[in-house]
Amino acid sequence: MDFQDLKIEDYPSFLKLYNEAFPENERRLYDDEKHLADFIKMKGGKFHAFVAKDGNEFLGFLSYWNFEGYTYVEHFAVTPAKRGLNIGTKMLNHLIREVSPNVLLEVEPPTDSLTEKRIKFYERNGFRVRGEFKYTQPPYSPTQEPLEMLIMTHGDVSLHNSDSIKEMLREVYNVNHGA
Numbered sequence: 628m629d630f631q632d633l634k635i636e637d638y639p640s641f642l643k644l645y646n647e648a649f650p651e652n653e654r655r656l657y658d659d660e661k662h663l664a665d666f667i668k669m670k671g672g673k674f675h676a677f678v679a680k681d682g683n684e685f686l687g688f689l690s691y692w693n694f695e696g697y698t699y700v701e702h703f704a705v706t707p708a709k710r711g712l713n714i715g716t717k718m719l720n721h722l723i724r725e726v727s728p729n730v731l732l733e734v735e736p737p738t739d740s741l742t743e744k745r746i747k748f749y750e751r752n753g754f755r756v757r758g759e760f761k762y763t764q765p766p767y768s769p770t771q772e773p774l775e776m777l778i779m780t781h782g783d784v785s786l787h788n789s790d791s792i793k794e795m796l797r798e799v800y801n802v803n804h805g806a
Contacts, residue, residue, distance in 0.1 A: 628686065628714065630721050633676035638663055640685035641678065648704035652771045653764075673798060675726075679705070679718050689718050691726065694794045697784045698722065700732040701799060719752050719781075729782035730754070731792070733764055736777055746779070754779040759786045765800035 633641060638660040645654060657663045667674055676690035687705035691698050700722070705714045723730060732754070737743040746756065757778045764774040778786065785791060796802040 628679055628681050628717065630677050630679055630718070630725075633667075633678055633688065633690075635660075635664065637678050637685065637688075641676070641688050644685075644688065644704050644706055645702060647707075649702060652766070652774060654702065655767050656770075670798075674701075677718075677721070679714055686714050687718060689722060691722065692795065692799060693727065694798070697729040697731045697780070697782075698727040699795050699799065700730060703732070715748065716752055723753075723781060727782070729780070729784050731778060731780050731784050731786075731795070733762070733776040734779055736775060746777075749779050752781070754781045757784075757786050760788050762789075765796060765802045767800065 631637075642657060642660065642663060645657075655666065657666065673692055674690065675692065676688055678688045679686040685706065686709050687703075689703045690701045692701060693699075703715070703718065705718070719730075732749070734746055734749065734756075735742045737746055750756075757780050762776055762778050764776045766773050778792075780786070789796070793802075
């Protein structure tokens with residue numbers, strides 16, 4: 628298995644898994660591969676993604692943004708047929724080792740066995756739930772609703788209040804606090 632930056636030839640596999648793995652209210656609504664390419668170009672190098680592959684087989688992806696003091700994981704998924712094979716752990720380890728040990732991500736509150744399992748997965752990989760303030764994920768578009776989420780971090784991510792993540796909220800969700 629190797630990790631590669633997301634390339635145009637990966638867009639179909641990326642979009643297929645992205646749309647299958649995340650409910651509509653937890654993702655951007657890309658119309659097609661061109662829309663994805665335009666988004667990446669518009670963000671001018673702030674948005675990053677890598678894919679995991681075994682030869683030419685697409686195994687999963689992890690998209691992220693680098694901000695002062697931490698890397699924010701926006702979306703992360705492994706193809707359903709390959710889950711449970713340690714691929715996700717290897718992808719997180721690659722991010723922590725090659726990009727930053729200080730990582731922040733959002734996760735659904737534990738309301739069922741799947742969301743509890745997801746939190747435990749991140750905890751096994753060195754993340755911890757941060758409850759310094761209540762967090763609601765802003766909607767990606769005006770047609771979507773905000774979502775109650777938990778913030779989890781790995782490493783040394785300083786969180787005091789929502790001002791600690793205002794750069795992330797502005798860049799990722801187009802929320803302007805105090806602007």
